[in-house]
Structure formats: C-alpha cells, structure tokens
Amino acid sequence: MATKRHKNIWKSEINDIIRGACGGFLFGIPLLYTMEVWWIGSLAKPQLMMMAIALMFIVVFLLNQTEGFRKRRYTWQAQQAAMDTVEAIAIGITCSTFVLLLLRELTLETSLRESLGKIIFESVPFTLGVALANQFLGDTRNADGKETPPAKDDEAKKNENEIDATLADIGATLIGAIVIAFNIAPTDEITMLAAAASPLWELAIIAASLLISYGIVFQAGFSDQRKRRQQKGIFQRPSSETIMSYLVSLLAGAFMLWFFQKLTLSDPWTMWLDHTLMLGLPATIGGAAGRLAI
Numbered sequence: 277m278a279t280k281r282h283k284n285i286w287k288s289e290i291n292d293i294i295r296g297a298c299g300g301f302l303f304g305i306p307l308l309y310t311m312e313v314w315w316i317g318s319l320a321k322p323q324l325m326m327m328a329i330a331l332m333f334i335v336v337f338l339l340n341q342t343e344g345f346r347k348r349r350y351t352w353q354a355q356q357a358a359m360d361t362v363e364a365i366a367i368g369i370t371c372s373t374f375v376l377l378l379l380r381e382l383t384l385e386t387s388l389r390e391s392l393g394k395i396i397f398e399s400v401p402f403t404l405g406v407a408l409a410n411q412f413l414g415d416t417r418n419a420d421g422k423e424t425p426p427a428k429d430d431e432a433k434k435n436e437n438e439i440d441a442t443l444a445d446i447g448a449t450l451i452g453a454i455v456i457a458f459n460i461a462p463t464d465e466i467t468m469l470a471a472a473a474s475p476l477w478e479l480a481i482i483a484a485s486l487l488i489s490y491g492i493v494f495q496a497g498f499s500d501q502r503k504r505r506q507q508k509g510i511f512q513r514p515s516s517e518t519i520m521s522y523l524v525s526l527l528a529g530a531f532m533l534w535f536f537q538k539l540t541l542s543d544p545w546t547m548w549l550d551h552t553l554m555l556g557l558p559a560t561i562g563g564a565a566g567r568l569a570i
Contacts, residue, residue, distance in 0.1 A: 296364060298492040299409025300371045302565055304402035305558045306456060308375050317394035325396050332400055337361040342464045361407075368403030369395055378484055378557075380472045406493040445567060449521045452566020453528035453559040460558055461532035470550040478553050485525075485560040490518045492564040520533070522556070525563040529555035 307313055320328075340357040373395050376382040382391055460466065473481070494514045530552045533539040539548055 291439045293363075293367065294426050294491055294495055296367045296406040296410055297371055298488070298495075299407075299448045300368055300402035300405040301488050301561055302492065303377070303405025303408065304368070304372065304398070305561050306459060308372065308379070308398055309463070309466050309469075309558060311463075311468070312399055314381055314394055317397035318390040320393035320397065322389075325393060328396055328400065332365060332403055333361055336403055336407045340364070364406040365399070365403050367406050368399040368482055372398040372402045374484075375557075378477070378481060379469050379554075380477060400412075445517065445521070446524055448569060449524045449559070449563035450528055450566070452569070453525040453563040454532065455566075456496040456562030457525075457529045457532040457555055457559040460553060461529065461538060464538040466533070466538065466551055466554050469554045470547075473550060473554065478550065481553055481557055482522075485557045486522055487556075489522060489525075489560045489564045490514065492561065493518070493567055521563050521567065522560050525559040526552050526556045528557040532559075 337357055341353060354505045373382065376394060376398060381394060429513075530539070530548065533548075533551050533555060534541075539551055
C-alpha cells in the first residue's frame with residue numbers, strides 16, 4: 277500500500293513538472309526567437325542578472341499563492357508557494373537552456389557569462405508560463421493526477437462525423453500555427469538560425485517539435501485532455517494526430533515565410549526545408565495550443 281502511494285506521489289510529481297514545462301513552452305517560445313533578447317542577455321552584467329532572478333521570484337511567488345502549476349495544495353500556503361516558485365524557476369531555466377542549445381545560440385564556444393545572461397533573460401517568460409499554466413489552461417484531472425470519468429453526454433459524441441472532426445483539428449492547428457508563425461516569420465532570426473543549423477540539429481528540432489506538441493496536448497493535462505484522447509477522426513490516435521498536426525504546422529510556417537517574402541519559388545528546396553523546420557518548432561507549439569482550444 278505504501279509502495280503504491282509512493283508511486284502515485286512520483287507520478288503526480290512528474291505530471292506537475294510536465295504541465296509546468298509545457299506551459300513554459302506555450303508562453304515562452306516566441307521570445308526565444310528574438311535576437312534582441314539574445315544580445316541583451318549576452319551583455320548583461322551580474323548585478324542585472326541577479327535583479328532579474330529576484331524580480332522573477334517575486335512575481336512567480338505571488339502567482340503561486342493563488343494557483344501555481346500543481347494541483348495539490350498544502351496547509352502552509354506561503355511555504356508551498358516558495359517551494360513551487362523555486363521549482364518553476366528551475367523548470368524555466370532548464371527549458372530555455374534546452375531550446376537555446378537546440379537553436380545553436382548556446383555552444384561550447386559561448387562564454388559562461390554570455391550563456392548565463394541568455395539563459396536567465398530567456399527563462400523569464402518560460403517561468404511565467406510555468407506559473408500561469410493552470411490559470412489559463414484548466415486541468416480535467418483531480419489532485420491525484422487521475423482523469424475525471426467521462427460524462428454520459430460524451431458517449432453520444434462518439435458518432436461524430438470523422439471528416440468533420442479531422443477538419444476541425446486541421447483548422448485549429450492552422451489557426452494556432454499561423455498566429456505564432458505570423459509574429460516570427462517576418463524577422464531575420466529564422467534566416468540566422470537556418471544558416472547555422474546542420475542536418476543533425478534539424479533532426480533534433482523535428483524530434484523536439486513532435487515531443488513538445490504531444491506533451492502539450494496529450495500529456496500535460498491542459499484543457500479537456502480526456503476529450504482530446506476520445507476525439508474521433510481519421511487521425512484519432514495521439515501519435516498520428518501529433519504527426520499530422522506537425523505537418524500542417526510546417527505548411528503554415530512555409531506559407532508565412534513565402535507571404536513575407538523570406539522565401540520565393542525560385543529558392544532551392546534545401547533553403548525552404550531549413551527555414552521551414554526552424555519556424556516549425558514555434559508553429560507546432562502554436563498548433564498544439566489551437567487544438568487545445570476546440
């Protein structure tokens with residue numbers, strides 16, 4: 277019995293971390309494609325870095341007083357909020373470091389001071405996303421990490437037309453992907469990142485895009501996750517839906533790059549591929565957010 281309870285605690289903890297990380301990606305990914313933040317971080321002095329961490333702690337602590345990224349709450353609210361704040365900052369720093377490494381903005385040649393500056397400044401929106409995850413994106417599971425049982429009226433929806441459900445998923449993915457890609461495609465960051473990316477790193481970006489998209493929609497417990505798993509359509513499995521939405525997000529990103537004249541029909545296909553994959557990561561996250569909305 278004690279072993280089962282111990283496993284449930286660890287499962288709940290992992291679910292909380294995944295929820296927080298996915299919330300960070302939803303809120304923080306656009307700023308990671310902003311070169312001005314890279315420059316500010318690389319030139320930041322230690323005093324400014326410490327001030328950023330202190331301000332981030334205060335804001336996230338206040339947010340955690342009301343909700344936070346966890347579902348279970350304890351008697352000592354202030355103490356728990358402080359612990360959650362430290363963990364939220366750690367999640368934000370870890371996620372921002374991962375993406376900066378993925379985008380080749382952090383390499384072995386990057387100095388320690390420059391790396392710390394970039395990580396700290398980029399982790400601010402990630403950490404806020406961790407703290408705001410539950411406020412903006414509800415959770416259908418209870419405090420033990422279990423999903424609520426399906427309602428009776430959900431059974432009647434099983435006969436929904438598969439084509440309509442599939443088109444709804446594609447439409448929601450397109451809307452979410454275009455909203456994010458529209459803000460990033462016109463900038464020079466995509467061209468800079470694409471020029472520095474090797475085929476191996478592009479494969480890593482593809483894998484990360486699929487993994488983050490799957491986690492946001494099917495693992496983090498955002499919105500009505502149970503309804504998403506029961507969604508009827510041609511791509512009804514979570515894995516196939518994730519792949520389908522990724523391809524749709526890539527098409528949306530490629531269209532945005534063409535729309536803003538960052539790519540033309542005379543450009544080689546390799547250039548189209550490099551630029552589209554770079555924009556595909558934030559576009560896929562936007563597509564995942566779009567599917568959560570339906």
